[in-house]
Amino acid sequence: MSLTRNGAAAGPAATAAPAADPAPYAKRWLMLPVILAAMFMAQFDLYVVNVAAPSLEHDLSAGQAALELIVAGYAFTYASGLITGGRLGDLYGSRAVFLTGTVAFTIASVLCGIAQSPGQLVAARLVQGLTGAAMVPQVLALITATFPPAERARALSWFGVTVGVGAVAGQVLGGALLEADVAGLGWRVIFLVNLPIGLVMLGFAARLLPHRKPTGKPSLDPVGAIGVPVSLALALVPLILGRIQGWPAWTWVSLVASVPAMALTLLWERGLARRGGQPLLNLSLFSDRAFSRGLVVSIATFAGFFSFMFTLTLVLQSGLGLKPLAAGFVFTPLGLAFSGASIASQRITAKYGSRMITTGGSIAAVGFVALLIVLGVSGDHTSPARLIGPMVLIGLGNGLAVPALVGSVLAGVRPQQAGAAAGVLTTAQQFASAAGVAAIGSVFFAALGTPKGVGSYATAFQWVGVIDLVLVLIAAAVSLALPRPARTAK
Template sequence: MSDNAKSARAPEAPYPRRWLMLPVLLAAMFMAQFDLYVVNVAAASLEKDLDAGQAALELIVAGYGFTYASGLVTGGRLGDLIGSRKMFLYGTFAFTVASLLCGLAQSPGELVVARLLQGLTGAAMVPQVLAMITAVFPPAERSRALAWFGVTVGVGAVAGQVLGGALLQVNVLGLGWRVIFLVNVPIGLVALAFALRLLPHRASGNRPRLDPLGAVGVSLSLALALLPLVLGQTEGWPVWTWISLICSVPVMALTLWWEGALSQRGGQPLLELGLFRNSTFARGLVVCLGTFCSFFSFMFALTLVMQSGLGLTPLQAGFTFTPLGLAFAGASIASPRMAARHGGRLVTVGTAVAAVGMVALLAVLNLSGGHTSAVRLLGPMVLIGLGNGLAVPALTGAVLAGVKPVQAGAGAGVLTTTQQFSSAAGVAGIGSVFFAALSSRHGVADYASALEWVAAIDLVLVLIACGTSVLLPRPPRAAAAAGTPGAAPAVNNSAPAAATPGNR
């Protein structure tokens, strides 16, 4: 684009209804994240009412996660292909229908299939959220909008524990566990109604091709890695689980080779390999891996300790999670403005606080043993919630800092995939360590010992994230001192609208 053309575009007013649009997008993100974790608190009910065995429970809980993570990059490219607005509407409608099917399931097999479908529809819906935020919000506001996206990611997960327990205990209309899925139906329909009115219609002359080989390769490699992590412990780690894990590496290597070759031939690969040459982006993904894997595996294991180990009801477990949830929510709400002043420095502070919480948790578990109680765990839980509440919202903007406009959609897809893959891998992989440590014993001391293993692994991951976050960009001193909302690093939006995926 010429300098004259850029100047002509400069005074263009941003989309006037963007802040009304944002809650609609975040409602969809909340549903997807809520459903990733709410099933944790319903495991006992599913086992009793649906006669679900351990393998079925693992697939019901984590199957959603691996189809969700496996499809996110492809979902982002489909949004580039047919338009983010259309893809968001289709994805939200399909997610709502899949949630209805989950709530109507009559057998473990039906629920497993519905959950896998729910994950795929979530993968169609969620990438459009970041793509539209990146496309519609001007640079001075984008960091705040991205931070609210991060708030929603974390609050959705915490709400899965707190609200999920309350919904099960209240037993709305006698629906039992079904209510945790059926609650998405009215929310999805309302989100669709507002999306039809508020999401912008934007035309783009630059429509990429799909790259089916890349889509299959990325999805297959992620599925090959996640499936054995989900089922390995339950099945006793048979030969096929190890073959699947090993095969995921060459499949991903071949996929990356194909993507590079396609790019060199002037094609349009699904993965923008140039993103990984951006040091800020690459380091940010490492921080994401450590942060999301540790936090969400901790939440999963703690839920099992609360209900199975300490014998709390879903409602009591939900109340026990409330201080953690309040700490996370309070820190998350403060995080957007603090991120504007401190940028990646806030991620470092947040992960450091979370690390202190993990150390405190290890100390409490080691000292309490068989006398471990929910009250004794509250202090470490609050520290972990506070630290992640500071880090997670700021992380999205920090990771996308410096990404070129033409790579914004691709960067958002890779970031979201990394977040969800890390969450699912943490629940499945570290969850397997938890079950292995627990073995056949079921006393309070045994659950405390198993949680110690989880906390020790999570501490290592948090420390890696904290150390890497030191290398994330800081805002310029003048901007940081001013404390302006746009001071945090954000994706440059000076390129034409047609060049930004999702800007339609």
């Protein structure tokens, strides 16, 4: 007679009896706001630098190239490292990697806040992105692993709230912090604010995160750990920097090279799995139709929503002449609609599941149609007040869709694959956000040409509305193929 992992005798009778499901982690709801604070910090820092760009240019003497890297450097190291960060959580435990990543992210934020030159700030931002990539995948992994299926949709909806609120807060709170000039710190406060938040979060996380040993012997695939981030970086860097630099030859070479680089990496990953190794990217995840189709919906949704947010910022500040704080307040109705819809969707996502994605996409589509009508009618007379209605509809639709989307993608993932799946999902979201901003932003600037006033910005914004409308409709259509919740017998 032998003993099972739980110490029970393993005999014929024990083998026949089904294993009881372990009791859910008792402190899971206390843990949730702590780990979501990490997601908020990472998302906030992704968008707040856009508001601070003029201050960086004036106070730090940052040139255009430095500003590009300060804004974009975080984005591509963050997106490129998420899969590796997720895998590290699977191997060494989400608790350990989360705590380590949070400490490193807080230190990197302080380094950003005390930087004395553009070069120092660029380097610190690159490190900040990498440390965020270690921290963020553990958030979804911990939710997936600790919450039972009946509660998981609700917990994931709070993750969706945090994603949207963090992005909008980058515009609203970022502008408010700069306007207040806290302690005379100027732009530095947007980074240094992470120090007290990070310290408080670490204190609670050390007490509330579960102690769970990783499954199997830790082993990291070095080829995958290098190949996946490099392949993504080869695509992200030219997408982020290409437009401002006039799309030189190196950007096209890099984009083309990203395809064979990723193909070779995936071949290696498949071969390693067949040999019984531990690949960084578990390709079996993509055999789950909910996961693979959900990634398509995620890419379309995030590319559309965040390119809209980016270009709207340009319209408000450059086109309509609003200051950062005023422009941030214009975003407030959208943020409230997103947050309110996400919170409300908690009670209905568990019942309707992926149908909420279709419903949210449909509402967002109506918002984009309304936006096109407003821009077409208003032209030179476009004003923030006329944009509020479409903005609210777009925020409402995405607020309903994003929490349900996260839950639908991760619904069938096994707990031992939670970190890897979370890394792939967050990578797809961040890659889509960055690529959407770069590609659709390029269309915006091409349509804008030499601006001649508000009308020029309205016309360029119409092109963004058309593209984003197509993306939303694609997301809604693909969401129809996602699994529907099973009907329970009456």
